[in-house]
Amino acid sequence: MKHFAGERRRARELAVQVLFHLEYSDDDPSEAFRLICENFEVAESITDFSWQLIRGVCDKKTTLDKVIRRSSKHWRLERMTRLDRSILRLATYEVMFLEDIPPRVSLDEAVEIGNKFGGEDSSRYINGVLDNVYNTMGAEIDAEIDLGAETISIEPKESDNTGNGDMKYNPLELEPRWQAHWEKQGLFKAEEDPLKEKYYLLEMFPYPSGKIHIGHVRNYTIGDVVARYKRMCGKNVLHPMGWDAFGMPAENAAIENNTHPARWTYDNIDAMRIQLKRMGFSYDWDRELATCDPEYYRWEQLVFLQMYEKGLAYRKKTHVNWCEKCQTVLANEQVEEGCCWRHPEQEVSIKEMNSWFLKITDYADDMLAYCEKLPGWPDRVMSMQKNWIGKSHGAAIRFPMVGAEDAIEVFTTRQDTLFGATFMCLAPEHPMVKEIIKGLPQEKEVFDFVDRTLKMDSFMRTADFTAKEGVFTGRHCLNPVTREEIPIFVANFVLFDYGTGAIMAVPTHDQRDFEFARKYGLKLRVVIKPEDSDLDETKMTEAYVDQGILVNSGPFNGQRNLAALDSIADYLENKGIGHKTVNFRIRDWGISRQRYWGAPIPMIHCEKCGIVPVPEKDLPVVLPLDLELRPNGGSPLPFEPSFFETTCPKCNGNARRETDTMDTFVESSWYFDRYACPDYKEGPLDAKRVDYWLPVDQYIGGIEHAILHLLYSRFYTRVLNDLGHISIKEPFTHLLTQGMVCKATQECPEHGYLFPKEVVEGRCSRCGAEVIDGNIVKMSKSKKNVVDPQELIDRYGADTVRMFCLFASPPDKDLEWSEQGVDGSYRFLQRVWRLVSDHLEDLKKVTAHDGGPELTEPVKSVHRKTHETIKKVTSDIENRFHFNTAISAVMELVNETNQFLNADGQKDAVDWSVVRKAIETAILLLSPLVPHITDELWQMLGHKDFLLNVSWPTYHEAALITEKKLIILQVNGKVRNRIEVSASSSDKELEALALADEKIQRFLKGKSIKRVIVVQKKLVNVVV
């Protein structure tokens, strides 16, 4: 569950452009570097992925050094060094700060690591560690650390003094205590209870990368608030957590660290589980699952078999790059100048290879239709999904070959322009290309063109700057309506993947066709003209793409082109030339991965019997753990006889196991179902429990999964439905896509991006230059603007971190991280704490006021505020997840209560019980957001229950009623005065009061009153 599609694409685009220039500019790479330099900000903002790629490109092409040396002649030196530095910096950063150093280190360890680096870096690093130790422990450190040349001495820090120690707010002590308490009581366990209304709340499960990042914290905090709130509202809440545990990073990390992916993954899971528990999230850990567990993926294998049986899983040949030396498929990015990136002497061949696909296209229409039936999803996501499915209505039309029996079929949405189709273009991959050029003089030219085009990186091929090129095949086909012979081209811009891989070209009404026709001197014919003028094809400078009247179109002349779409399609159908059809952009889901760390595809290849499914009784096909990874990163499975050697279940002969594994998105397409019955042994899903819990009522996660994960899950749920495993079709009723966490970057003109620790009083700690505050961007390693949540928890406690995540902005918007903001949250919690602890004795003497005798001001206003706050907070959480406004409402209540208490005058028992009600309300309302401090305060007030088991407070209408109302007085819509009147005043009385008002009188002088508008109990507007 990572990766951001857009970023990746942009990264690739840039890298491809660079590669392009490196390839096509002979010995002068300066153009490529100009590109990088000019797009410097873009490049950096694209995250480390782009850097890896660009670095990769540079390394592969020639060493970076060489390129810089050579290009510095052609380009400004200064820019080069900046780029150079950035890359070096990134590399250093990755090595120094991310890989070698565990998240928290002791002083001794810090010294050891520091000494390893030596010099300036070491002292800076150690200072950073000391800062942390300081802040987290408040400890008295008195140490001298020897760093060879330098000696750092640390002064002991005075401990805080606010008086009575035991009453101080100490989150670091009380939070773990409550967490242990909750766990011991099994507070978060969810059990099926048909009598209670269920509520299934789910956050997207994390990839176990090793430690949680701030995005996780935000995501899971939002979810936890909703889970706890619903629970207090009496719902039977399911709130599980698990691990998206298969995937590439584990393989890479394992090779680098000489460990095993399983070991690495499970260690990370253990570390992250501790962190999540430390945040106080209310997960039912009994339902925890990891997708790399055979007890999980065995059911996925079973479903795969069932899909195979129904024809929903199939094997298909596709064009891929193949390196003989590596014996593996290469991604387009791994092909360089037509050669393997690891074996420059080995030419890559284009191979048609078999891969497994899931038939998502079968469900495209249904998923599209349901887009309208999911009002709980954000429009943004829905439109992305619709876009991705890409349904378009049009016609399939057959163009008969000249001099042959067969025909070429095209798909078009513009059958109205058919009479203007003057040539045809095929995609280079189109199987007919080979056939029709056989024996012609053009054969070699066409073949070379196809070969050249296919070897191009797909991004390069489809990039804007790549020229639209084609080559004439020497053959013609018939335009089926004009019966005119039209030439057939092969063109690089025709997508084999979309439609039929062939297009009819209408140069007069399609800009791209127009340019192509002009380039190759092809015929044009106008078939649509504007209503009030004529078009001359010889004089056109661009295609006419607007609507108009059909001309040169036989029986359809004179009709409006859009209106004729249908009748033309019918005409084609009657003549047997074509038919109406729908085309989808979405392709079947290719799930084969030549990777090790994934779920094996449960299939067997037998020479005699072909593809044979593994019998159900032999499941799971377990991924062997006791084998050596290959140093080059390829999958070891095809080299592991103990894995692939097997016997055919049909003929018992020798057979070979499928060694591809499944795309990890398959695992994440149904984990939410399995949470309902993680221990079920009889099948993938226990219908009874799954029917109780599913669908997920509220799903929360990042927008980056708007397409892939969510689309796959919707598809997979439909499959499970068809296979009878589940009775729902749509897995997620409501979806909340939370925004990203961003932070300003800090940059030194000399040294580039800086860590906060490298900035001293606004200056770079290395060169003393003034630091520039950069843009506010998504947190990323390469920007050095990441915040480690663990550091924050250790410093402020989990409640403060949760509070800030919720308060800084509404969940669906981006959140800008600010240190002061965190301080502010911490201060607020302390204020709440003191509100209780400072008045504990008085509060303990009374019970919370609930109704009771008539109150008088000012305590009445505290009472009213209490109920107003309940109303506001409840609606903010319930209706729109606006926790920021909910928090500000509680802040207002706390402030008002404080003010009341600070005001002069004796407080009697009634006053205190109203105050107690206000305080208890604040605690209750805050409890889903900051569960630790509130449970502690609740207990301090003498309660025994966990707040999670206390009912959510309700407000009394009666308490909201006021005797006085503030009325706005306007003249011509402008506010002129505000007056307090009795709430029972009638409209007439209000009007009279307004007109009599002194200020209003001033504005009425010398003018005649046209009209007076009275809005009930709100406002009077006098129009003059």
Next chain:
RNA sequence: GCGAGAGUGGCGGAACUGGUAGACGCGCUGGAUUUAGGAUCCAGUGGGGUGACCUGUAGGGGUUCGAGUCCCCUCUCUCGCACCA
């Protein structure tokens, strides 16, 4: 190019069906207390003006007694898709 969303103080952000623009917080200014504070408390804080007042929600039009909110146009930004036939 197509599709979606957004534009409000120094900043994050409030403003429910049109009805006090700037809630709450951060920052800043002044004051109190303190050995000190990155602690706490009080006051102030959109801009202009001594003032009454004027002005202000990207820009321009419109509807309305009244528009941040509704309608039209323009601009800017973000996101997604993109040689889609």
